[in-house]
Amino acid sequence: MEANLEQRGLAMKREEINVCVLRVGGTNCDAETKRAFDELGVQAEVVHVNEMVKRRSLLEYNALVFPGGFSYGDYVRAGAIWAKWILAKLGKELKAFVYENRPVLGICNGFQVLVEAGLLPGFEGISPYPEAALATNFPPGYNCRWVYIKHENDVKCVFTRKIPKGKVLRMPVAHSEGRLIFAKEKEKQYLKRLYENDQLVFRYCKKNGVYAEGRFPTNPNGSFHDIVGVCNREGTIFGLMPHPERAFYWWQQPDWTRRARMPQYGDGKLIFESLIEYLVKKF
Amino acid sequence: MxxxxxxxxxxxxxxxxxxxxxxxxxxxxxxxxxxxxxxxxxxxxxxxxxxxxxxxxxxxxxxxxxxxxxxxxxxxxxxKGKIKFDGKEIDSLFKTYISKATEEINPRWCFSVFEDNAGIINFDKDYGIAIKVETHNHPSAIEPFGGAATGTGGVIRDILGVWADPIACTDVLGFGPLDYDYEKLPPGIKHPKYVYMGVVAGIGSYGNNMGIPTVNGAIYFDESYVGNVVVYCGCIGLLPLKKFRRNAKPGDIVVLAGGKTGRDGIHGVTFASAELTEKSEEISRPAVQIANPIEEEKLKRAIIEVRDSELASAITDLGGGGLSSAVGETAKRFDCGAVVELEKVPLKYPGLAPWEIYVSESQERMLLAVPQISLKRVLEIFEKEDVEATAIGKYTVDKVLRIHHRGEKVAELDIPFLFEPPKSVRTAEYKPANLEEPRFAEPENLTKTLLELLASLNIASKESVIRTYDHEVKGNTVLKPLQGEYGGPNDAAIIKPLKNSWKGIAVSCGMNPNYGKIDAYWMAASAIDEAIRNNVAVGGRRIALLDNFTWGNPEKPERLGSLVNACGACYDFATAFGTPFVSGKDSLYNESPLGPLTPTLLITALGVVPDIRSAVSMDVKAPNDSIYIVGQTFHELGGSEYYKLKGFLGSTVPKVRPKQARKTFETVTKAIDSGLVKACHDLSEGGLAIAAAEMAFAGGYGVKLNLREVPRKALNRNDFVLFAESNSCFFVEVLEKAREDFEALMKGNVYAEVGRVTKTPRLCIYGLEGDVVVDASLSDLLASWKRTLSSGV
CATH class of the missing domain: 1.10.8.750 (Phosphoribosylformylglycinamidine synthase, linker domain)
Structure with a gap:
């Protein structure tokens, strides 16, 4: 379907793209996420879910972002309440959105929401129950630090198409529930599928690209197989724990005072750019 | 009967x-x-x-x-009361020392100080910065997590209470030694480790949940904090000054917004104004409020929208005293009266007596004054965010407070009476502490001493705490709390609050409780100097100060005497440095069965960085660069971490020489602006040896120093030069080629080139006799520094 659209040469201009940054009580990374799109000349609108239910439709937008935060205080499991809420109130629209291959991005709490909603990993489309969990960190506790992540995706993920496979990126994480796990008995099978379907997107690694192999703090949360983020089978839904919007400008980097010259942007920009490029080509 | x-x-x-x-x-x-x-x-x-x-x-x-x-x-x-001291009568410490300093400096950039919930200063274009630091010691002693969380929540509401959007938090904490003997703990006092874990978790939880980065702070350990934990929570906000509204008038509606009201936090203020006893837990548990950061996050969104739509005429937070303070103070401020109908206040559960409703300190509530015509729109904005907002009364022309409950008049008080309590007259006295300078021989192995000092509680890395706070959220943190690959301790944090401006704010603090054991005056002076020099080190200037006093029972003359002296120093040094106070807060009655706590003055400094691109961090940058010391080292080891390590207090408390110090600060700022400074780090706890070690391991390069070059007075022992804590000193790293320019700029200051950055990853210090007195690998230094608090306890 996507290929067809591309062949038909229906191009969309950057400024025509309309991204929705969804929020709810406890969302707190919406402003900087919107700022990243603004900076790239793309319209992004922060919309409260109440507003979406009452007066708007998800289908007005070309892409949807679930930003970071503590939706509803995350008082059950991180992301669980918002995920169920969305499915109950906007489930139909969300499914239509996904079936049309419109991209959905989940950052940190947003990733947790996508997993709880069964949208990720999405081995066979939207799952009626969570196929994975973002469990409490090991070592336990909230952890805010910059990490290195290695790009693992061949072609599938529309959010990383501008990033060569094997490239090491740097972004900050800040969470206490980011340890991606599968049911023990399904671990091997699911990992195999992630590779087969090209759904693995990033893994925690050292600066030189050597995988963390579960070692803290290179792997900041004890995530299975050092997994940072995954996409669905179609590559249109993507979730990750680190915050690309906090690694957007050069002056957000932790070591900019050590360098005589900094590239103008941080690695996080690549995620947003890849998305925009996909949208420009798709529509 | x-x-x-x-x-x-x-x-x-x-x-x-x-x-x-x-x-x-x-x-x-x-x-x-x-x-x-x-x-x-x-x-x-x-x-x-x-x-x-x-x-x-x-x-x-x-x-x-x-x-x-x-x-x-x-x-x-x-x-605010009268104090008899030394044959004089001081009419209000606040007016005589704190606000007087600000009045005399009279800076044009102060927009509103000492008037509202927080001080506001001009920032960039039409934007202002609001800042407030609160204490939450008493609740945190009873319930560490809840006390600290609501302390953070409370200070964030102070910022909302001046229409500002909170953009950063700070926190400075004081605990008893974590290895304190359980046997020595009196009944009713919680172990420092328990308090420490709870407080840290409480602060992290609130700030992280609200999405406000915690960017600056400090943790001190002192035996006297066993009985009374010290919890300072600070918050900084940004506001478009044009949207600042403070013009409520009779007829405006009293709107209560946010969480529901319950029995939590009854008598929080009276509890906070009393000493802690064995029974505090039992009696005062209800005085501690319950935190719900998500409620406050929603409240914040609504308030910012009300502000931007210019729909309200005044705002204040509900903190200590609940409705009783908020309504009364608003009526007082706008010279009117108020009618409140208590049955309209949304309750968590039925059965509250009217007085409980009126004084409850339930969290996450704000009070707005809204002209009748805008009421509907304001209520809609709150509804959109899932926040309850209710009209509970009206401001009136007469200066009378009337409270009704279910048709019955339950109170009628004159506002002027309510705000004119009889002035207290207290007596203060001061007796200089009878202390001696210790005598002991210079240790033979100073490398070992340095490693021990690095591992001491007050110097050791606080990384395990800092990383549990989100310091990156909002994506505006330019200079982070931990610097360099290995997380060196930064002097100040820098935030870039506006998308279209390179202007930043630098936040730093100074606190030296140990000096207070010798002399409260010099303790206060040192805290001011430290807060300013930390700010200067990263490129901050045009500095505003905040004072936060944590003291013992002021009804005891000697406690009050040291308070008066500390206030005197606040006046003397704020005026000497031209750094006005813009806000402050005091927490008194910090006493427990273990006695009073060490008088603790926290000075917070807020500076402006004209262009964040020229900000400087503390880690050394490249081998072969020159290391300079700016400032002079004296025989000032009283209260130092070195003496403490040796088991002494001493008497030679560090002094501040304001004329020379001000010049040093100004010249260092000039050097930073000229691009000559590659790294800058202030000398504080542990003196130059600790500062050099931190710069080296943060940058990953070695440093070679020569003590003979260090500008000093009356110092002839290696250990004293290494560990003296004289104020107003910096290490500055300068590119070899820029040495001449730097020295030209430094003319007229006390400074000297004292060493080099080396490729060899070792700290190597040559002593006064020319022999090597310290030689340690960076990995050993780093390991010692990180060991003590590494596990998060």
Whole structure:
């Protein structure tokens, strides 16, 4: 379907793209996420879910972002309440959105929401129950630090198409529930599928690209197989724990005072750019 | 049986009249004690007189309202009262020292100081920065997590209370030693480790949940904090000054927004104005509020929208004293009265007495004044965010506060009376501490001493705490709390609050409780100097200060004496440095069965960085660069971490020489602006040896130093030069080729080139005799520094 659209040469201009940054009580990374799109000349609108239910439709937008935060205080499991809420109130629209291959991005709490909603990993489309969990960190506790992540995706993920496979990126994480796990008995099978379907997107690694192999703090949360983020089978839904919007400008980097010259942007920009490029080509 | 003091009014809800008209002094005090309103005899007599004139007895609502309004916590009796000291009478510490300094400096960039919940200063274009630091010691001693979380929540509401959007938090904490002997712990006192874990988790939880980065802070350990934990929570906000509204008038509606009201936080302020005892836990547990950061996050969104739509005429937060303070203070501020209908206040559960509703300190509530015409729109904005907002009354023309509950009038008080409590007159005295300088031989192995010092609680890395706070959220943190690959301790954090401006703000702090054991005056002076030099080190200037006092019982003359001296230093050094106070807060009565805590003054400094691109971090950058010391080292080891390690206090407390210091600060700023400074780090706890070690391991390069070059006076021992804590000193890293330019700029200052950055990853220090006195690998230094608090305890 996507290929067809591309062949038909229906191009969309950057400024025509309309991204929705969804929020709810406890969302707190919406402003900087919107700022990243603004900076790239793309319209992004922060919309409260109440507003979406009452007066708007998800289908007005070309892409949807679930930003970071503590939706509803995350008082059950991180992301669980918002995920169920969305499915109950906007489930139909969300499914239509996904079936049309419109991209959905989940950052940190947003990733947790996508997993709880069964949208990720999405081995066979939207799952009626969570196929994975973002469990409490090991070592336990909230952890805010910059990490290195290695790009693992061949072609599938529309959010990383501008990033060569094997490239090491740097972004900050800040969470206490980011340890991606599968049911023990399904671990091997699911990992195999992630590779087969090209759904693995990033893994925690050292600066030189050597995988963390579960070692803290290179792997900041004890995530299975050092997994940072995954996409669905179609590559249109993507979730990750680190915050690309906090690694957007050069002056957000932790070591900019050590360098005589900094590239103008941080690695996080690549995620947003890849998305925009996909949208420009798709529509 | 004697005459009854409490008369039950026949109402469908609990309401008492209190018979003060005929009460004896003894009975008056009994009333004050039994109702938990904390009024002393002079005060409750004034209350008696007021009601005698009106020929009626007060209701419990009235007495509680007066008790809350006149509490130390709300009214700051000590800072506003009279003090007899040294044959003089000081009429208000606040006016005589703190606000006077600001008035004399009279900076044009102060937009609103000492008037509202937070100080506001001009920032860039039409934007202002609001800042406030609060203390939350008492609640945190009883319930560490809840106390610290609500402390953070409270100070964030102070920022919302001046229409500002919170953009960063700071926190400075003081605990007893984590290895404190359980056997020595008196009943009712919680172990420092428990308090430490709870407080840290509470602060992290609130800030992280609200999405406000915690960017600056400090943790001190002191034996005297075992009985009274010190919790300073600070918040910084950004506001478009054009949207600042402060023009409520009679007829405006009193709107209560946010969380529901319950019994949590009853008498928080009177509790905070008393000493802690064995029974505090039992009696005062209800005084600690319950935190719900997500409620406040929603509240924040709505308030910012109300601000931007210019729909309200005033705002304040509900903190200590709950509605009673917020309504009363707003009426007072706008010279009007108010009518409140208590049954309209949304409750968590039924059954609250009217006085409980009126004084409850339930969290996440704000009070707005809204012109009738905008009321509907304001309520809609709150509804959109899933926040409850209710009109509960109206501001009136007469200066009378009237409170109704279910049709019954339950209080009627004159606002002027409510804000004119009898002035306290207290006596202060000061006796210099009788201390001696210790005598001991210079240790043979100073490398070992350095490693021990690095591992000491006050110097050791606080990384395990810092990383549990989100310091990156909002994506505006330019200079982070931990610097370099290995997380060196930064001097100040820098935030870039505006998308279209390179201007930043630098936040730093200074606190030296250990010096206070020797002399409160020099302790205060040192805290001011440290806060400023930390700010200067990263490129901050045009510095505003905040003072936060944590002291013992001011009714005890010697405690008050040291407070007066510290205030004196605040005046002397704020004026000397041209750095005005813009806000502050005091927490007194910090006493427990273990005695008073060490008087602790926290100075927070807020500077402006004209262009964040020229900000400087503390880690060394490249081998072969020159290392300079700017400033002079004296025989000032009293209260130092070095003496502490050796088991001494000493008497030679570091002094501040403001003329020279101000010049040093200005020149370092010039050097930074000229691009000559590659790294800058202030010398503080542990002196130059610690500062050099931190710069080296943060940058990953070695440093070679020569003590003979260090500008010093009356110092002839290696250990003293290494570890003296003289104020106003910096290490500056300068590119080899830029040395001449740097030295030209430094002319007229005390400075010297003292060493080099080396490729070899070692700290190597040559002593006064030219021999090597310290030689340690960076990995050993780093390991010692990180070891102590590494596990998060």
């Amino acid at each position: 004697t005459r009854r003091l409490y008369i039950n009014r026949r109402t469908p809800f609990p309401l008492f009249e209190i018979d003060v008209l005929a009460a004896t002094d003894k009975q008056l005090l009994k009333i004050s004690r039994e109702m938990g309103i904390g009024l002393n005899l002079q005060e409750i007599r004034a209350v008696q007189e007021y009601f005698r004139k009106r020929r009626r007895n007060p209701t419990d609502v009235e007495l509680q309202t007066i008790g809350q309004t006149w509490s130390e916590h709300c009214f700051h009796k000590t800072f």
